[in-house]
Amino acid sequence: MANHSASHPAHVQHHFVDSDQQFESAKMGMWVFLVNEILFFGGLFCAYIVFRAWYPDLFSQAALELNKVWGGVNTVVLIGSSLTVAMAIRSAQKNQIRGLRINLLITIALACVFMVIKYFEYEHKLHLGIAPGMFWNPTPEVLAELSHPKANIFFGIYYMMTGVHGLHVLVGIGLMIWLYIRAGKGHFNSEYYTPVEITGLYWHLVDLIWIFLFPLLYLIE
Amino acid sequence: MAAAETNNMTTLQVKRFKPSENPTNTYLTDEKGVWAWMTTVDHKKIGLMYLASVAFFFAFAGFLAIALRTELWEPATNFIDADTYNKYFTLHGAMMVFFVLIPSIPAALGNFVLPMQLGAKDVAFPRLNLASFYIYVIGAIFTFISLAYNGFDTGWTFYTPYSSTGSTGVIWVTLGVFILGFSSILTGTNFITTIHKLRAPGITWDKLPLNIWALYATSIIQVLATPVLAITILLLAMENIMDIGIFDPAKGGDPVLYQHFFWFYSHPAVYIMIVPGFGIISEVISTFSKKTVFGYWAIALSSLAIAFIGFLVWGHHMFTSGQSAVATTVFSFLTFLVGIPTGIKIFNWIATLYKGSIDMKTPMLYVFIFLFLFSIGGFTGIMLGALSVDIHLHDTYYVVAHFHYVMMGGTLIALLAGLHYWWPKMTGKMYNETQGKIAAILVFIGFNMTFLPQFIMGAQGMPRRYYNYIDQFQPFHQTSTIGSYILGVAFLLILYYLVMSLIKGEQAPSNPWKSRALEWQSTSPPDFHNFAHTPVVINGPYDYHKPMEEFQLGLAVEHNGHGEHHEVETEETEKA
Amino acid sequence: MSEHNHEHHVATAKQLWLIGGALFVLTILTVVVSSIPIPAPFDIITALVIAFGKAYLVAAFFMGLYWDVKFNSMLLIGALVFFILMVTVTLLDTMYRQDVVPSF
Numbered sequence: 001m002a003n004h005s006a007s008h009p010a011h012v013q014h015h016f017v018d019s020d021q022q023f024e025s026a027k028m029g030m031w032v033f034l035v036n037e038i039l040f041f042g043g044l045f046c047a048y049i050v051f052r053a054w055y056p057d058l059f060s061q062a063a064l065e066l067n068k069v070w071g072g073v074n075t076v077v078l079i080g081s082s083l084t085v086a087m088a089i090r091s092a093q094k095n096q097i098r099g100l101r102i103n104l105l106i107t108i109a110l111a112c113v114f115m116v117i118k119y120f121e122y123e124h125k126l127h128l129g130i131a132p133g134m135f136w137n138p139t140p141e142v143l144a145e146l147s148h149p150k151a152n153i154f155f156g157i158y159y160m161m162t163g164v165h166g167l168h169v170l171v172g173i174g175l176m177i178w179l180y181i182r183a184g185k186g187h188f189n190s191e192y193y194t195p196v197e198i199t200g201l202y203w204h205l206v207d208l209i210w211i212f213l214f215p216l217l218y219l220i221e
Numbered sequence: 222m223a224a225a226e227t228n229n230m231t232t233l234q235v236k237r238f239k240p241s242e243n244p245t246n247t248y249l250t251d252e253k254g255v256w257a258w259m260t261t262v263d264h265k266k267i268g269l270m271y272l273a274s275v276a277f278f279f280a281f282a283g284f285l286a287i288a289l290r291t292e293l294w295e296p297a298t299n300f301i302d303a304d305t306y307n308k309y310f311t312l313h314g315a316m317m318v319f320f321v322l323i324p325s326i327p328a329a330l331g332n333f334v335l336p337m338q339l340g341a342k343d344v345a346f347p348r349l350n351l352a353s354f355y356i357y358v359i360g361a362i363f364t365f366i367s368l369a370y371n372g373f374d375t376g377w378t379f380y381t382p383y384s385s386t387g388s389t390g391v392i393w394v395t396l397g398v399f400i401l402g403f404s405s406i407l408t409g410t411n412f413i414t415t416i417h418k419l420r421a422p423g424i425t426w427d428k429l430p431l432n433i434w435a436l437y438a439t440s441i442i443q444v445l446a447t448p449v450l451a452i453t454i455l456l457l458a459m460e461n462i463m464d465i466g467i468f469d470p471a472k473g474g475d476p477v478l479y480q481h482f483f484w485f486y487s488h489p490a491v492y493i494m495i496v497p498g499f500g501i502i503s504e505v506i507s508t509f510s511k512k513t514v515f516g517y518w519a520i521a522l523s524s525l526a527i528a529f530i531g532f533l534v535w536g537h538h539m540f541t542s543g544q545s546a547v548a549t550t551v552f553s554f555l556t557f558l559v560g561i562p563t564g565i566k567i568f569n570w571i572a573t574l575y576k577g578s579i580d581m582k583t584p585m586l587y588v589f590i591f592l593f594l595f596s597i598g599g600f601t602g603i604m605l606g607a608l609s610v611d612i613h614l615h616d617t618y619y620v621v622a623h624f625h626y627v628m629m630g631g632t633l634i635a636l637l638a639g640l641h642y643w644w645p646k647m648t649g650k651m652y653n654e655t656q657g658k659i660a661a662i663l664v665f666i667g668f669n670m671t672f673l674p675q676f677i678m679g680a681q682g683m684p685r686r687y688y689n690y691i692d693q694f695q696p697f698h699q700t701s702t703i704g705s706y707i708l709g710v711a712f713l714l715i716l717y718y719l720v721m722s723l724i725k726g727e728q729a730p731s732n733p734w735k736s737r738a739l740e741w742q743s744t745s746p747p748d749f750h751n752f753a754h755t756p757v758v759i760n761g762p763y764d765y766h767k768p769m770e771e772f773q774l775g776l777a778v779e780h781n782g783h784g785e786h787h788e789v790e791t792e793e794t795e796k797a
Numbered sequence: 798m799s800e801h802n803h804e805h806h807v808a809t810a811k812q813l814w815l816i817g818g819a820l821f822v823l824t825i826l827t828v829v830v831s832s833i834p835i836p837a838p839f840d841i842i843t844a845l846v847i848a849f850g851k852a853y854l855v856a857a858f859f860m861g862l863y864w865d866v867k868f869n870s871m872l873l874i875g876a877l878v879f880f881i882l883m884v885t886v887t888l889l890d891t892m893y894r895q896d897v898v899p900s901f
Contacts, residue, residue, distance in 0.1 A: 014750075015342035015419070023805075024866075025345045025418040031869045032410045035876040036448040042880040043452030043482060047467055049884050050478060050891045056837075072828045076821060083817035086808065086859045093807045133463035133472075150473045156465040160456065204860045211851045214824075215844035219831035417868070445879050481887045532882060536890065545893035548886070 011192040023194050030198040034205050037168075041209050044161050048216065051157065055150055062146060062154040063220045065130060067121060071218035074117050075210060081110035082207040085200045092193035097183055100196070104180045107203070111173045118166055125155075132159040161213055168206045175199045233422060234777040235757045237770055240731040244744035247649065251749040262347035265747065267354050268333030269647065272640075274357065275325050276716075282316035283712065285309045290671075290705040293698045296690050303688045307374035310686060314377030315394065319401055320361060322632055323490065326497035327443070328353070328408050330639045331436050333647060335412060337740035337747065338430045340421025340756035345414040346407075353407035356400055363397030376686065378487070381468040381479045385460040392461045399454040402447045405493070409443030412436055421739075422776070423758035430738055430762040431520050435500025438524035442489045442496070442531065450486035453479070477542050484535035492531040494628060496524055498635030499566055502588055505642050506570050508736040509585035510577025513763045516569035523562035530559050537606050541615045549608060556606030563599055567592065582734070583657035587638035590665050594630025598623060601676065616686075619679025622672045630668060637664070637715070644719070645729030649746040652722040656714065663711035670704025735769075738762045742773050806864035816858045823851050 009019055016022040052059050084107045091099030129137040136152045148154075179196055182188065188196060248265050252258070258266060289309055292299045301309070336344055344350050367373055373390040375383050384391050416429075416437050429437075457479070459465040466472030468479040499520075507514045514520060536544060536552030570592065579585065601623040605611050614620060645651055674697040679685075683694050690698065732741040739762065743752050754775030760767050827847045835843060857863040862870045 013347075015345075015347065021418060025414050027865075028417060028869060028872075029346055029410055029414040031872045032413050032444055033406075035444055035872050036406050036410070038448075038873075038876040039445055039880060039883075040448035040452050042876075042883060043449045043456075045880070046482070046884050046887055047456070047478065050475075050887060051467075053888060053892060068828065068831070072824060075824050079817065079820045079824065082820075082855060082859050083813060086813050086816075087810070090808060090810065090813065093805060133459070133465045135463065153466050153473050156467050156474075160459065160465065160467075164452075164455075201860055204855055207859075208852050208855055211855065212848050215827055215831070215848050219827065219844055220841065445876070449883070475891075478887075478891070481890065485883055485887075532879065533886065536886070539890075543894070544890045545895075547893040548890035551886075551889060 009191065019191060023197075026194045026198055027201070030201050034201060037202075037205055037209075041161075041164070044157065044164065045212070045216075048157050048161070051150075051153055055148070055153075058148040058150055058154055060220050061148055062151055062158075063218060065125070065128075065142070065146060066158075066218045067124075068218050070117055070121055071214050074114050075214045077110050077114045077117070078207045078210050081107045081114070082204055084110065085203045089193070089196055089200045092183075092188050092196045093190055095190040097186070097188065100188065101180060101183050104176055104183065108173055108176045108180070111169055111176070114169060115166065115173075118162065118169075130155055132156055158217060161217065165206070165209055165213060168209070172199075172203050172206055175202070231422075233757055235774040236777040237773050238742075238752070238754045238756075238775040239773055240742060240744045242730055242744075243728070244649075244746070244748070246748065247744065247746040248749045249649070249746050260351070262343070262351050263749065264332050264336050264344050264347065264350060265647070265751075267350050268329055268331075270354055271324055271329040271332060271357070274354075274361075275321055275329050278316050278320040278361070279325075280712075282313050282321060283709070285313040285316075287705055287709055289313065290702040292688075293690075294702050295695065296692065304374065306688045307686075308372040311374050311376055312368070312372065315364070315373075315398075317628075318377055318490070318494075319398055320357075320364075322494040322628060323405060324357060324408075325494075325636050326501065326632065326639065327412070327436060327439050327493070328357075328404075330501070330636070330643060331412065331439075331497060332408070334643060334740055335433065335436055336415065336419070337743065337751050338433055338738065338762075339415065339419055339424060340739055340752065340758065341415060341419035342750045344411045345419055346411050349407050350411055353404040353411070356404040356407070360397045360399075360401030360404065363400060364394050367391070367393035367397065378483060379454075379457060380483075381457065381460065381474075381476045382470055384457060385469045387461050387464075392458055395454045395458045395461070399451055399458065402451045402454070405443050406447045406451075409440035409447070412440040413444065416440075421756045421758060424739075427517075428758055428761050429521070430500075431503035431514060431517070431524075432497075432500035434521040435496050435498075435503070435524045438528040439493055439496045441525075442493050442528050445532070446486045446489040446493070449482060450490075453482040453486065456482075477539065477544060480539050480542055481535070484538045485532075488535035488538065489528075489531045491628070492527055494632045495635075496527060498591070498632045499524060501635045501639035501642070502570060502591055504738065505584045505588050505638050506573050507763045507765075508642070508734050508738070509580045509582060509588070510574055511580070511735070511765050512573060512577035513761070513765060514569070515572035515575070516565075517761070517763070519565050520569050523565045526562040527559065530555065530562070534559060534606075537611070540608060540611045553606055553608045553611075557603060560599065560603050567596060567599075580734075582641075583652075583654060583661055584638045584642040584734075586658055586661045587634050587641065590661065591631065591634045591638065594626055594634060594665075594668065598626030598628075598630050602627065614679060616684055617679035618675040618683045618685055621685045622675035622679060625672045625675075630672075634664070637661075642734070643740075644722070645733050646740060646743075646745050646747065648723060648726075649729050650722045650726030651729045651733065652726060653718045656718040660711050660714040660718070663707060663714065667704050667707030667709075667711055671701050671708060672704070674698075674700045674704075737765055737767075737769070737772050739772070806861065808858065808861070808864075812858065816854050820851055820854055823847055823854075 012019050012022050016025070084103045088100050088103035088107065091103055125131070128142050129139050130142060131137065132155060133152070136155070138146060176199065179199055182195070248263060252261060252263070258270070261267065288301065289306065292301050292306055332344070332350065336342065367390045370389040370393055373388065373394050375391060379391070379395060416433060456465065456467055460468055464472055467474045468476055470476055503514060503520055534552060534556045536548050537556045540549055540553070601619070605614060605620060605623055641652070641657060678694045678697040681694070683690060683697070729745040731743065731745050734741070737760070739756060739758060742756065752775065757774045757776060759774065760771055827844055830843055830847070831840070856873060862873065
């Protein structure tokens with residue numbers, strides 16, 4: 001522990017010895033938080049697994065109502081946004097603030113594309129009466145294909161999983177806008193880019209969750 | 222002194238910093254006014270704010286308990302009707318669990334003590350720490366809103382389908398608990414990072430105080446279990462708001478799945494409540510025996526073992542719920558395993574007492590009460606874990622008594638031990654020792670009078686949560702009620718002398734118990750930055766055979782004051 | 798404590814693009830494989846193997862665990878272990894019940 005009052009750079013909080021300790025603490029704190037996130041989604045995945053083990057035919061039947069192509073496009077969009085976030089962190093590490101802002105903008109744009117596609121998917125399903133819970137009222141044509149008596153449960157799980165995931169995407173968009181503004185004010189440089197790094201970790205986790213949601217929800221038939 | 226031979230040894234220039242006995246500048250004088258308190262990021266003030274909130278909710282929920290016991294003085298209606306009774310016991314349980322027991326030791330005492338025991342200036346994320354307090358407050362507000370909507374009477378476990386019928390009160394309280402969970406998660410995240418990254422020079426993993434090990438194990442449980450509660454409660458809220466159907470049998474869902482989800486959190490949660498209590502007991506027992514803790518690693522690692530095994534036993538709450546026989550058998554077997562690390566702790570504490578110079582101050586009195594009550598609570602827990610016995614005892618007063626023996630006789634008594642132990646450090650004032658002892662004895666008598674009869678009537682078949690009972694049980698109920706009044710008086714007495722100590726208590730010395738632990742090597746109350754110097758640790762926290770000077774070292778380079786200079790070697794703290 | 802002032806690892810742009818490309822290819826692959834009729838347990842296994850492969854790439858390289866301190870990887874693995882515990886122990890009940898959903 002070196003002299004902790006005189007040589008403190010402005011971004012280091014008083015209770016840390018140096019910039020490195022602060023960065024490593026923040027990153028570890030974020031990883032601990034991601035453990036939370038994994039177990040939070042873990043509950044939903046557990047419900048999914050339990051019901052799927054009970055009613056395998058329900059799941060393959062219901063997956064037909066989900067559009068594989070749009071799901072796939074959304075997967076590619078999210079992976080692309082993960083790539084641009086990684087590039088944004090790289091730009092920050094190399095002190096290229098312009099590159100950082102451009103990459104953040106692309107990420108925000110891709111995240112918005114994801115949400116728009118998600119919106120149209122929801123719209124389409126709600127139109128057919130495939131709605132969560134008490135709004136469950138499928139049209140006769142849908143019912144002909146989706147005859148399983150527990151079909152509402154599958155879509156309960158579907159809406160909870162994609163809904164909670166979508167909320168995370170929205171939070172991510174908010175964080176990214178905040179980073180974009182701060183980057184514009186010159187808050188970040190190669191010495192201090194902790195918020196970019198940990199927001200990046202968060203965003204990759206949102207991507208990771210979707211990597212599992214996509215095959216489990218869309219690709220079972 | 223050999224020069225650094227391995228590359229993880231560093232040589233530091235240190236000197237002794239003897240804490241002042243009359244500090245003029247402390248964390249209490251540094252920032253003043255309500256606004257400064259409300260926006261502070263100082264872990265000590267946040268700890269005190271938590272302590273005050275916990276005390277408030279304890280008083281509130283305790284008052285409900287007194288009302289319940291009074292109602293049970295005689296069978297049938299006494300002074301509240303059956304519906305109110307249901308709401309009272311639900312509120313008593315939910316508040317005691319979510320607003321008192323879970324934050325009590327980690328968030329109140331832990332927040333205050335943890336950075337000091339590590340020689341850090343604050344927790345790793347001070348602003349998150351403040352946020353966690355406000356999240357706790359918002360959770361509480363939601364619960365009170367629920368009361369305005371006619372309350373909730375589902376029992377603190379919110380079992381479906383009873384809790385999924387769309388009652389507005391249930392929606393508000395579940396959202397309150399959902400929000401509250403984040404407070405717990407943030408505290409856990411903060412503590413894990415702080416313990417890993419902010420230890421003072423010389424504090425290696427084998428020199429961590431056992432309280433830190435306990436808080437570490439607690440934080441791991443908080444981080445792993447609380448998110449599952451969050452998603453469970455969210456699904457339950459959705460069940461209420463729009464019949465999502467996963468847990469509701471009327472919609473094709475499975476209510477037992479809800480119980481799995483709920484207990485996946487709530488069983489580990491009882492270890493969130495009790496494990497930090499173990500930490501306090503280890504600290505107090507060593508200080509008042511003036512002796513090294515017996516079996517340091519056994520106590521430290523058994524905390525982690527409890528944390529891990531605690532995740533595998535949740536199904537013992539569900540033996541009669543329609544769970545499969547396979548799961549029931551496995552859960553029963555695993556439940557017995559939890560007894561092993563807990564037993565290891567008890568035996569090591571007893572061995573620590575052996576041939577120590579035992580000083581029966583108030584905190585130590587509470588430790589003895591803890592050992593007695595918690596052992597009873599633990600053993601009855603093993604009985605309840607046995608399948609055939611549980612079928613008979615399930616949902617009787619036996620379970621109620623067991624739960625109160627571990628949670629109140631364990632956690633709350635440990636909290637009282639810790640509160641009396643650290644009170645001089647937190648406030649800089651000494652409380653009245655005689656009154657403290659009287660109150661401790663009253664708590665002991667009142668507690669046993671309240672809950673011992675409940676074991677007997679439970680074994681005889683008195684079901685829990687019942688508003689009415691047959692005449693046969695009246696003597697037990699009446700003894701229990703009188704006991705609860707004695708408990709109430711004891712807590713009022715504690716409140717009285719603690720408040721009096723604030724008003725006209727004498728100034729506490731920096732180290733009234735002559736402890737070797739690091740938090741006692743600061744002034745009472747501590748400096749705003751905990752220590753005016755950077756502490757350096759060369760001995761374990763329980764090395765009572767070494768002189769006090771060796772526990773008051775700090776880096777010499779920051780100040781060029783007087784005092785002799787030493788050179789010490791410390792193992793470099795791991796910087797992962 | 799802070800003797801070693803180590804540099805943060807900076808991934809090269811080429812590395813990142815390669816990982817992105819691999820993830821893209823794996824996504825196509827999983828969609829294509831899903832339309833091939835594979836017998837019951839193996840279709841889900843294939844899908845999960847591909848998903849875990851993608852997850853590994855994201856965690857190791859985008860999230861930088863490959864270059865990071867081991868403790869952060871331990872946290873991720875720990876979270877997965879506890880998730881698996883939760884699922885298997887719950888299945889121990891739900892898969893061995895007399896009735897799928899106990900009738901009330």
